Amino acid sequence: xxxxxxxxxxxxxxxxxxxxxxxxxxxxxxxxxxxxxxxxxxxxxxxxxxxxxxxxxxxxxxxxxxxxxxxxxxxxxxxxxxxxxxxxxxxxxxxxxxxxxxxxxxxxxxxxxxxxxxxxxxxxxxxxxxxxxxxxxxxxxxxxxxxxxxxxxxxxxxxxxxxxxxxxxxxxx
Amino acid sequence: xxxxxxxxxxxxxxxxxxxxxxxxxxxxxxxxxxxxxxxxxxxxxxxxxxxxxxxxxxxxxxxxxxxxxxxxxxxxxxxxxxxxxxxxxxxxxxxxxxxxxxxxxxxxxxxxxxxxxxxxxxxxxxxxxxxxxxxxxxxxxxxxxxxxxxxxxxxxxxxxxxxxxxx
Numbered sequence: 375x376x377x378x379x380x381x382x383x384x385x386x387x388x389x390x391x392x393x394x395x396x397x398x399x400x401x402x403x404x405x406x407x408x409x410x411x412x413x414x415x416x417x418x419x420x421x422x423x424x425x426x427x428x429x430x431x432x433x434x435x436x437x438x439x440x441x442x443x444x445x446x447x448x449x450x451x452x453x454x455x456x457x458x459x460x461x462x463x464x465x466x467x468x469x470x471x472x473x474x475x476x477x478x479x480x481x482x483x484x485x486x487x488x489x490x491x492x493x494x495x496x497x498x499x500x501x502x503x504x505x506x507x508x509x510x511x512x513x514x515x516x517x518x519x520x521x522x523x524x525x526x527x528x529x530x531x532x533x534x535x536x537x538x539x540x541x542x543x544x545x546x547x
Numbered sequence: 548x549x550x551x552x553x554x555x556x557x558x559x560x561x562x563x564x565x566x567x568x569x570x571x572x573x574x575x576x577x578x579x580x581x582x583x584x585x586x587x588x589x590x591x592x593x594x595x596x597x598x599x600x601x602x603x604x605x606x607x608x609x610x611x612x613x614x615x616x617x618x619x620x621x622x623x624x625x626x627x628x629x630x631x632x633x634x635x636x637x638x639x640x641x642x643x644x645x646x647x648x649x650x651x652x653x654x655x656x657x658x659x660x661x662x663x664x665x666x667x668x669x670x671x672x673x674x675x676x677x678x679x680x681x682x683x684x685x686x687x688x689x690x691x692x693x694x695x696x697x698x699x700x701x702x703x704x705x706x707x708x709x710x711x712x713x714x
Contacts, residue, residue, distance in 0.1 A: 410633075410673075410697060412632065414631060414632065414633060417630075417631045420630050420631060468595070469585035469586075469587040469588055469591045470585055470588050470591060471581070471582060471585055471588075472583055474585070510705055512703070513703040514700060514701065514702045515702075516699070517699055517701070518698055519696040519699055525699055525701065529701070531703065533702060534703070535680045535701050536701060537679050537680060538678055538680055539675060539676075539677050539697045539699070539700060540675065540676055540678060540686075540689050540694040540697060541673060541674070541675045541694065541695060542674050542675075542689075542692070542693050542694045542695070543672060543673055544666065544667045544671065544672050544674060545672045545673075
């Protein structure tokens with residue numbers, strides 16, 4: 375995990391192009407596994423416009439992961455393209471449940487060619503630490519029901535199931 | 548059962564809605580302590596119910612017994628999608644509860660059905676809701692009405708010593 379942790383850093387403006395691709399891949403995987411999560415036609419445009427805004431938000435954390443096989447201090451490390459990313463958000467919710475400062479782990483994605491190297495676990499760990507550092511009283515994450523690997527990753531990080539999100543189409547009667 | 552009407556909630560129902568909502572939260576907390584209510588929750592919900600009854604995007608329906616006693620309620624909202632995934636617009640059932648002594652009479656099914664009809668009339672084709680994983684009765688109820696799993700929400704508590712005291 376240490377090697378993978380050292381391959382994680384905060385996202386930069388120079389990562390925007392790679393981040394857009396990674397995010398579209400992340401969303402596309404969910405859509406492929408469950409058609410109810412298929413993409414809007416302009417999802418890429420929206421992502422391209424949203425990412426620079428998100429990078430400037432104090433309550434949002436955007437991390438990237440580099441290939442852990444490459445020396446993060448070595449030559450060319452500054453120009454290495456991200457192969458993974460994670461995004462989280464600290465939200466203040468109304469006083470209904472005890473915790474009002476909720477750190478949401480919104481998205482975690484590792485390029486398929488770089489899976490199995492601990493990057494996903496490292497991203498979840500560092501993102502959680504960043505959200506807690508901003509005041510999160512609890513961490514939450516929603517994963518598609520079809521993504522058992524994503525659920526397993528969160529459970530390794532100490533998360534436990536809280537709720538199921540259910541859906542029903544009214545058009546089908 | 549046919550005798551218990553389902554109608555839109557009115558301002559005068561707020562005390563009953565609060566009682567039912569409080570009972571619902573106590574049941575949730577008994578199943579899973581992570582659902583324990585905030586000390587200010589009741590006060591917050593009194594204002595929230597009042598605002599919901601004024602909000603055209605919100606729907607609150609109640610089951611009224613004997614023309615005067617509210618024994619269950621369901622609430623929903625029409626929302627915009629997240630912008631990345633379909634649908635562009637969706638409905639959400641935020642709350643649904645029937646007082647324990649009035650269960651197994653089909654009231655919840657009628658409340659949910661009425662709420663879904665109203666959401667459909669507002670142009671919604673997809674509706675979502677969240678149910679606690681520990682609440683097997685609720686999950687079985689919704690699944691029996693054609694609902695299916697979309698996502699799992701997971702949570703991790705943060706020890707007090709791990710938090711930033713300045714945040």
